[in-house]
Amino acid sequence: xxxxxxxxxxxxxxxxxxxxxxxxxxVLDPQRSARLWPRVNADPAARAVVNALESxxxxxxxxxxxxxxxxxxxLAARLDAAIAVEAGxxxxxxxxxxxxxxxxxxxxxxxxxxxxxxxxxxxxxxLVAAAAAAVAIGYGVLPTTQPTGGVAEPAPTASxxxxxxxxxxVSPIPVxxxxxxxxxxxVGNKKDYGFLKNADGLGKCLTANGQDAKAQPIGVxxxxxDGTPGVxxxxxxxxxxxxxxxxxxxxxxxxxxxxxxx
Amino acid sequence: MTAAASSDADLIAAHAAGDQHAxxxxxxxxxxxxxxxxxxxxxxxxEAADALQEAxxxxxxxxxxxxxxxxVTTWLHRIVVNACLDRxxxxxxxxxxxxxxxGPGEPVTPRDAMAERETRLVVRTALAxxxxxQRVPIVLVDVEGYSVAETAKLLGIAEGxxxxxxxxxxxxxAKVLGHLRNPDADANVPxxxxxxxxxxxxxxxxxxx
Numbered sequence: 001x002x003x004x005x006x007x008x009x010x011x012x013x014x015x016x017x018x019x020x021x022x023x024x025x026x027v028l029d030p031q032r033s034a035r036l037w038p039r040v041n042a043d044p045a046a047r048a049v050v051n052a053l054e055s056x057x058x059x060x061x062x063x064x065x066x067x068x069x070x071x072x073x074x075l076a077a078r079l080d081a082a083i084a085v086e087a088g089x090x091x092x093x094x095x096x097x098x099x100x101x102x103x104x105x106x107x108x109x110x111x112x113x114x115x116x117x118x119x120x121x122x123x124x125x126x127l128v129a130a131a132a133a134a135v136a137i138g139y140g141v142l143p144t145t146q147p148t149g150g151v152a153e154p155a156p157t158a159s160x161x162x163x164x165x166x167x168x169x170v171s172p173i174p175v176x177x178x179x180x181x182x183x184x185x186x187v188g189n190k191k192d193y194g195f196l197k198n199a200d201g202l203g204k205c206l207t208a209n210g211q212d213a214k215a216q217p218i219g220v221x222x223x224x225x226d227g228t229p230g231v232x233x234x235x236x237x238x239x240x241x242x243x244x245x246x247x248x249x250x251x252x253x254x255x256x257x258x259x260x261x262x
Numbered sequence: 263m264t265a266a267a268s269s270d271a272d273l274i275a276a277h278a279a280g281d282q283h284a285x286x287x288x289x290x291x292x293x294x295x296x297x298x299x300x301x302x303x304x305x306x307x308x309e310a311a312d313a314l315q316e317a318x319x320x321x322x323x324x325x326x327x328x329x330x331x332x333x334v335t336t337w338l339h340r341i342v343v344n345a346c347l348d349r350x351x352x353x354x355x356x357x358x359x360x361x362x363x364x365g366p367g368e369p370v371t372p373r374d375a376m377a378e379r380e381t382r383l384v385v386r387t388a389l390a391x392x393x394x395x396q397r398v399p400i401v402l403v404d405v406e407g408y409s410v411a412e413t414a415k416l417l418g419i420a421e422g423x424x425x426x427x428x429x430x431x432x433x434x435x436a437k438v439l440g441h442l443r444n445p446d447a448d449a450n451v452p453x454x455x456x457x458x459x460x461x462x463x464x465x466x467x468x469x470x471x
Contacts, residue, residue, distance in 0.1 A: 021432055027425045055441050056439060060401075061405065062385075063302070063405045075297075075307065075308075087282050087322075
């Protein structure tokens with residue numbers, strides 16, 4: 001850097017901006033500093049530089065008190081989803097289905113998210129929306145306590161009109177197995193258990209297919225998967241941008257049971 | 263327990279006691295402020311979001327060890343800064359990917375500098391002109407208000423190095439912001455140098471006075 005130059009330079013005019021910046025920042029040893037300050041203060045040009053440096057420092061300090069723009073909605077939703085996952089794990093109310101082997105302190109795989117960030121498409125929007133919906137479910141609908149540890153019945157406010165009140169009353173959503181991502185967007189946060197009737201019915205089928213019966217689904221809806229009737233449940237996996245989709249028939253036979261997403 | 267009226271410390275205590283909603287409320291309260299901290303430190307929104315997530319998850323897990331003598335905001339702030347610095351270190355260990363900068367290579371006219379230097383936006387933009395090595399100490403000391411000693415500890419470098427990097431960073435910012443752009447200044451300071459392109463190293467010693 002300039003330390004070498006500084007050592008060879010006189011402590012005076014023509015002043016080095018670096019030298020003045022060092023003086024201003026307290027870099028110099030006390031003796032040299034004490035010797036320089038009176039000379040700097042007596043020199044209007046040197047003083048102007050110090051004042052400029054101080055203006056910079058003050059301007060930077062004002063940044064911390066300045067109004068801050070809010071975190072972008074999609075990033076905030078991602079954060080909320082991660083906290084929801086963590087809360088689910090910590091408090092055992094299982095708002096999510098964790099497919100991976102239990103880890104002592106599981107963390108959403110940020111590295112993977114970063115590697116694949118550039119490949120995000122509309123899927124990301126849908127999944128973030130789904131995660132945000134899951135947060136709404138986890139924090140807005142779940143009762144504070146769950147004595148049995150079972151899945152809480154969704155509150156009516158979380159359901160679409162005519163859905164959980166009248167299971168199956170709405171036509172099944174046509175879904176193609178080659179477009180399950182699009183299907184998750186269609187199902188959204190619906191809570192229509194269809195022929196499974198309720199969360200318990202879904203829980204039994206989830207168990208039958210190796211999933212956590214207590215998993216709080218993001219969305220549930222009757223569908224036709226490639227023309228075959230079933231009920232689709234969308235579950236969080238604990239990984240950003242990845243969802244587990246389970247489509248079951250009335251006897252819990254799985255038409256589809258896999259993780260989708262990035 | 264998660265009422266908005268609860269203090270931060272109450273929320274931490276409730277969280278530690280098993281209130282599953284308390285921490286989410288804490289996040290809601292401080293998310294945007296901490297987001298600003300992360301963004302200032304890392305610049306890249308995606309990385310800042312990742313760092314913030316890591317930080318809040320860490321805080322979630324460490325809340326039980328929170329000591330009431332410090333403020334929750336201070337505690338959270340430190341965790342966020344640490345998460346950001348971890349990312350800075352990791353970033354420094356891998357090839358640099360240039361980030362977009364406002365008006366790269368464009369000369370700053372004195373008129374523009376005079377018009378804009380009072381705005382925080384310009385200061386933020388100017389910060390982006392600094393190398394990470396200079397920007398991070400500047401952000402910690404001048405923006406976030408950490409002492410030189412605290413910053414040195416956070417960064418794992420000597421206090422003198424923090425001061426020196428801050429000095430260099432401020433000098434460059436003064437130039438970028440136009441504070442040093444004064445061709446009519448007294449001859450004792452080489453004002454002409456600051457009228458050169460922004461990429462001109464300002465650390466050189468000006469001669470010819």
